[in-house]
Every structure is written in structure tokens, then in C-alpha cells.
Amino acid sequence: MSDGARPAEAHSGPPAPADGTPRHAVVVGGGLAGTTAALALADAGVRVTLLEGRPRLGGLAFSFQRDGLTVDNGQHVYLRCCTAYRWFLDRIEGAALAPLQNRLDVPVVDADKPEGRRLGRLRRDPLPVPLHLGRSLAAYPHLSLAERAAVGRAALALKGLDLADPALDTQDFGGWLARHGQSARAVEALWDLVGVATLNAVAGDASLALAAMVFKTGLLSDPGAADIGWAHVPLGELHDRLARKALDSAGVRTEVRTRVTSLTHHGNGGWSVQVPGETLDADAVVLAVPQREAHALLPSGALDDPGRLLRIGTAPILNVHVVYDRQVLARPFFAALGSPVQWVFDRTAASGLGDGQYLALSQSAAQDEIDTPVADLRERYLPELERLIPGTRTARVRDFFVTRERTATFAPAPGVGRLRPGARTKAPGLYLAGAWTATGWPATMESAVRSGVSAADAALGALGRPRPRHLFAFEEAA
Structure with missing residues (x-):
């Protein structure tokens, strides 16, 4: 207590x-x-x-200047269900500068899929919970039909958990998912896709109580609860x-x-x-x-x-920043599978960049890379971006730098x-x-x-x- x-x-x-x-x-x-x-x-x-x-x-949510650009130390997003932060934005008269999506829509690129099948989307329909995600899940190309059905059953079981039950905090989310028929691919392509970004931990390292709170509140409470907002400044x-x-x-x-x-x-x-x-x-x-x-x-x-x-442990977040000499990405953001890249955001306009494009990679649960030298990170991530974003293959990299938050969050361990x-x-x-x-x-x-x-x-x-x-x-x- x-x-x-x-x-x-x-x-x-x-x-x-x-x-x-x-x-x-x-x-x-x-x-x-x-x-x-x-x-x-x-x-x-x-x-x-x-x-x-x-x-x-x-x-830990701040900006700094670098070579004429205004750079955020890391990419921060919020959801429509984040009613307290939305109140805060209203109180400081900043809500218009950090708008929400009209409707949840997350492009998900799989680097290991053939060119024609590599893009999937997680988006909602204007239907009641849980039907609001039904069509998206049914068409999600990164899972097999059997895996999609198993995800649906696990989601219903998750919805039935009592967040007030103290026993949930003693269990890890990964073990719970395994007991509810989730394959390693389903964990990577769905549960960790969302959970790593919100919890800053992979499922096996996360408290079931916190993971259940995230998924019940964000995906299983209200149709619009998971609509994403982020600062456009x-x-x-x-x-x-x-x-x-x-x-x-x-x-x-x-x-x-x-x-x-x-x-x-x-x-x-x-x-x-x-x-x-x-x-x-x-x-x-x-x-x-x-x-x-x-x-x-x-x-x-x-x-x-x-x-x-x-x-109370801490968990790091690594942010990789890449400035190209031309536009390479048409979307404001996407999530990645089959790659060390997790989430990529276009920060060109917010940074004040006049020409070219500035992409920010947000890498949560980055214990293995938080102290890796910049040169090594460059060798790892630039080829990955070429796999994920074809436009980068002919673009010139103007700048590559890294920001590290070694104690970005508390560790959400059981x-x-x-x-x-x-x-x-x-x-x-x-x-x-x-x-x-x-x-x-x-x-x-x-x-x-x-x-x-x-x-x-x-x-x-x-x-x-x-x-x-x-x-x-x-x-x-x-």
C-alpha cells in the first residue's frame, strides 16, 4: 500500500x-x-x-539548439485518453500546437517483408469497443490469421483484468501473453509495438499491472482513446x-x-x-x-x-537524429518491425529546417545501446533506414547525432x-x-x-x- x-x-x-x-x-x-x-x-x-x-x-521533455535547428531531446507523444496532459496543454494555451489525430492511424513497416507486402496499418473505425479495431486487426498483414484470432482472444482476457488487483503487479506481461497463446511474432508485431513505446520495456520486463492499464485504457476503453497527439513545435x-x-x-x-x-x-x-x-x-x-x-x-x-x-529502477531511451539533404519520407511517422528501428518521426517543420528533411528515431528500452559510440550507431541505423525508407538510398546525410536519456523513466518492472x-x-x-x-x-x-x-x-x-x-x-x- x-x-x-x-x-x-x-x-x-x-x-x-x-x-x-x-x-x-x-x-x-x-x-x-x-x-x-x-x-x-x-x-x-x-x-x-x-x-x-x-x-x-x-x-526531460525539452529542446536545445544545434547548428540552427531546434532539436527535441526525444520524441514525446500522448493519447486522447491522456486527459490530464490535455488539461495541462489547455492551461498553458498550447493545445493547438500539439494536436491529436482525427482517428488512430499508425503505419507499420516490416523491413523483412517483400516490397509489396511490407506496409500495414493499425487504425480504428467509428465503431464501439472492441469492434473499432476489428477491421484493422483482420487485415493486419504482419500476423497470420491464427495469430490475429489469438490476439483477439488475449485482448478480451486483458479487458477482463481488474486493475485494482495487487497480484497483477507481481506478474510480468510477457509471461501472461505466453499463457494466453501469443506467439513471439505477435508480441513483436503488436504488443511490444505499443508497449515498448509506452512502458519503456519489452513485455517480459514489464509489470502486468502497468501493461494492462496501458492496453485497457488506450485500446479497450473508448474508441478514440488511442488517437495520437504530438507537438508540432x-x-x-x-x-x-x-x-x-x-x-x-x-x-x-x-x-x-x-x-x-x-x-x-x-x-x-x-x-x-x-x-x-x-x-x-x-x-x-x-x-x-x-x-x-x-x-x-x-x-x-x-x-x-x-x-x-x-x-525503483530506471530505464533509458536513445534518440537518433538524421538530417538529409532532401525529403525522403512523406508520412509524419511510422513504426518498424524486423529492424532495430522502432519509431521514426518527421521533425523537419518543428525544428525550423528550411530544406531537406530531419528524421528522429525514438528507441525505447535501449539498455543495450545507450552507451554505444555515435560512429557505431551511425553504421547500424543508416543502413536500416535505407531498408525501411527507399528515398534515403539516394539522399545525402547532412548530420547524424544522438541524444541519450540514461534515466529517462522509472523501470516498469514487476x-x-x-x-x-x-x-x-x-x-x-x-x-x-x-x-x-x-x-x-x-x-x-x-x-x-x-x-x-x-x-x-x-x-x-x-x-x-x-x-x-x-x-x-x-x-x-x-
């Missing part, structure tokens, strides 16, 4: 200031979780200071510039390049937050930083077993659910946020925003502040 499942705070927080000044909350960390918590607290009338150690907001435009603008408008004091060195809890219920050259007094503190950083800042007694944060803490701690006025906390979701932008909402909600309750009504609108839409 997570800490968030028990009433850790029976108090109402520190006494209100006698002069009527607003309560003060300090949010540590300016990723999506911290930005969400800061906006929610400020919208409720709390005075908020947001502290971020990096020179920008956005956490650099991520920094959304998660840094527009987020900063929203924070400023809400009255949040935002400090970047400011790293917290310690937290001290006082007998009157207040907190002191130490940064170089300044001590901030606060009525509430939200720690919205990675689990290892949170562990280092937690005061004694804040969690029954603080060491469990260190037992048993991780019991390690993820809730928003509340045993220290009055101290709350946790981050995609790694107990949101029920894997490490996604959706999980990060939900964690920020949960932390803000817990803090507002303790401070005696009403919840901003619009903040929880996404829960009604879920």
Missing part, C-alpha cells in the same frame, strides 16, 4: 499568518509535475515559488516558454538554475528550503524531482521506508507498484510529485501531470484552501 492510501495528515497545516498574507508553497522541480503543482496551488490563491536546477523548465515552446508564461500570469515566482540543498521542518508546521544564498520559508513543500533526488532531500521519518525510492509512494508523506506539509509516484500510470507525461495534481490537491486540503474547480475537469472527462 502506498503512503497516499492512508490519511497521513490529520492536521490542517500551520496556522494562517496573522496579517492575512497568503500561504506560501515551494515547489522543487520544474518538470511537468512541478509546473502542474505550481499552477494548481497558485490558481487556488496560494503564493508559490518554483525552483528548478536546470536553466529551463520542462524536465519544439517541446521547449510548450513546456518552457508557454509554461513560464502561464506561471508568470498566475503570480508564481519561478527561479531556474537554483538547486535546493536541504529541507528543514519546524515545530510550528512550517518549512525552510535552503538554496545557495537564500532560505525560503514555506507552509508546504512539493518535491517534484526524480526519485533519487527526492530520497536525498527527504527528512528523516518522511516515509516508512525511504530506501524503497532507491529500489513489483514496482509497491515501491511507488503516493503524494502524501508522514512529514506534515511535505508532498511528492513525479511520474514515478503512485499515479497508476507508467512514466509518461500524463503520469507527471497527474502526480502534480495529486500533490497540489493534498497540499490544498492541508492548507484549508478550496480546490480550483477547473483543475479537476479532466477527471470528469476521463
Whole structure:
């Protein structure tokens, strides 16, 4: 049971200031979780200071400049069922810059198929669940007829799982799929095609609880739940510039390049937050930083077993970036089979490239390649792109570079659910946020925003502040 499942705070927080000044909350960390918590607290009338150690907001979903291009560190997508992240986009006035597909449509290229049979599609029809995917699955060329039928039976069994059953977290998804008749080809061509991108783990390394949540929510809950959205501008435009603008408008004091060195809890219920050259007094503190950083800042007694944060593993994501001298791909993205390439996205317009084409390869669960030298990755991936995209065979490569996030997400291994803490701690006025906390979701932008909402909600309750009504609108839409 997570800490968030028990009433850790029976108090109402520190006494209100006698002069009527607003309560003060300090949010540590300016990723999506911290930005969400800061906006929610400020919208409720709390005075908020947001502290971020990096020179920008956005956490691990950010942009940088390279040779005149604006480059995202990695490709991030979301689904229509990601109602919290969609709320976040609306709150920062960025929804139009990261639109959703009108209808799920994923081109899937098999590098090992003959030219005429290599393209398949996963797309939905305007029919109720599970019929919305029936025609697509029936025509999916990367599986045999028997494999397609077995996938349908497994999907129905998956739909019947109870996500509240703690036993699901003790099992691995790969074993469950094998017990339900899924061939190695079906795992590669369907279950891992979706699961690796959303969980950052292959089926055999993933908790059944998290995998079931992904597939039940994304593919088996609502016909449009899996429609894909992605930023058509650099991520920094959304998660840094527009987020900063929203924070400023809400009255949040935002400090970047400011790293917290310690937290001290006082007998009157207040907190002191130490940064170089300044001590901030606060009525509430939200720690919205990675689990290892949170562990280092937690005061004694804040969690029954603080060491469990260190037992939450991490998983890497490798991103390969290739700039060609001409257009080589007509589609905005595709997924690949029979190749080390996983997903390929066209980032030409978003990067500001004036001529040619810029493709980004998103490689999840990249434990075997995260430290591979760039020259070796070039030798591996450029020939693969030639197999997958015929237009690359006559194009010239202008640039090839790699971005690496060695701790991109928490590892969704079996048993991780019991390690993820809730928003509340045993220290009055101290709350946790981050995609790694107990949101029920894997490490996604959706999980990060939900964690920020949960932390803000817990803090507002303790401070005696009403919840901003619009903040929880996404829960009604879920």
C-alpha cells in the first residue's frame, strides 16, 4: 500500500499568518509535475515559488539548439485518453500546437517483408469497443490469421483484468501473453509495438499491472482513446516558454538554475528550503524531482521506508537524429518491425529546417545501446533506414547525432507498484510529485501531470484552501 492510501495528515497545516498574507508553497522541480503543482496551488490563491536546477523548465521533455535547428531531446507523444496532459496543454494555451489525430492511424513497416507486402496499418473505425479495431486487426498483414484470432482472444482476457488487483503487479506481461497463446511474432508485431513505446520495456520486463492499464485504457476503453497527439513545435515552446508564461500570469515566482540543498521542518508546521544564498520559508513543500533526488532531500521519518525510492529502477531511451539533404519520407511517422528501428518521426517543420528533411528515431528500452559510440550507431541505423525508407538510398546525410536519456523513466518492472509512494508523506506539509509516484500510470507525461495534481490537491486540503474547480475537469472527462 502506498503512503497516499492512508490519511497521513490529520492536521490542517500551520496556522494562517496573522496579517492575512497568503500561504506560501515551494515547489522543487520544474518538470511537468512541478509546473502542474505550481499552477494548481497558485490558481487556488496560494503564493508559490518554483525552483528548478536546470536553466529551463520542462524536465526531460525539452529542446536545445544545434547548428540552427531546434532539436527535441526525444520524441514525446500522448493519447486522447491522456486527459490530464490535455488539461495541462489547455492551461498553458498550447493545445493547438500539439494536436491529436482525427482517428488512430499508425503505419507499420516490416523491413523483412517483400516490397509489396511490407506496409500495414493499425487504425480504428467509428465503431464501439472492441469492434473499432476489428477491421484493422483482420487485415493486419504482419500476423497470420491464427495469430490475429489469438490476439483477439488475449485482448478480451486483458479487458477482463481488474486493475485494482495487487497480484497483477507481481506478474510480468510477457509471461501472461505466453499463457494466453501469443506467439513471439505477435508480441513483436503488436504488443511490444505499443508497449515498448509506452512502458519503456519489452513485455517480459514489464509489470502486468502497468501493461494492462496501458492496453485497457488506450485500446479497450473508448474508441478514440488511442488517437495520437504530438507537438508540432519544439517541446521547449510548450513546456518552457508557454509554461513560464502561464506561471508568470498566475503570480508564481519561478527561479531556474537554483538547486535546493536541504529541507528543514519546524515545530510550528512550517518549512525552510535552503538554496545557495537564500532560505525560503514555506507552509508546504512539493518535491517534484526524480526519485533519487527526492530520497536525498527527504527528512528523516518522511516515509516508512525511504530506501524503497532507491529500489525503483530506471530505464533509458536513445534518440537518433538524421538530417538529409532532401525529403525522403512523406508520412509524419511510422513504426518498424524486423529492424532495430522502432519509431521514426518527421521533425523537419518543428525544428525550423528550411530544406531537406530531419528524421528522429525514438528507441525505447535501449539498455543495450545507450552507451554505444555515435560512429557505431551511425553504421547500424543508416543502413536500416535505407531498408525501411527507399528515398534515403539516394539522399545525402547532412548530420547524424544522438541524444541519450540514461534515466529517462522509472523501470516498469514487476513489483514496482509497491515501491511507488503516493503524494502524501508522514512529514506534515511535505508532498511528492513525479511520474514515478503512485499515479497508476507508467512514466509518461500524463503520469507527471497527474502526480502534480495529486500533490497540489493534498497540499490544498492541508492548507484549508478550496480546490480550483477547473483543475479537476479532466477527471470528469476521463
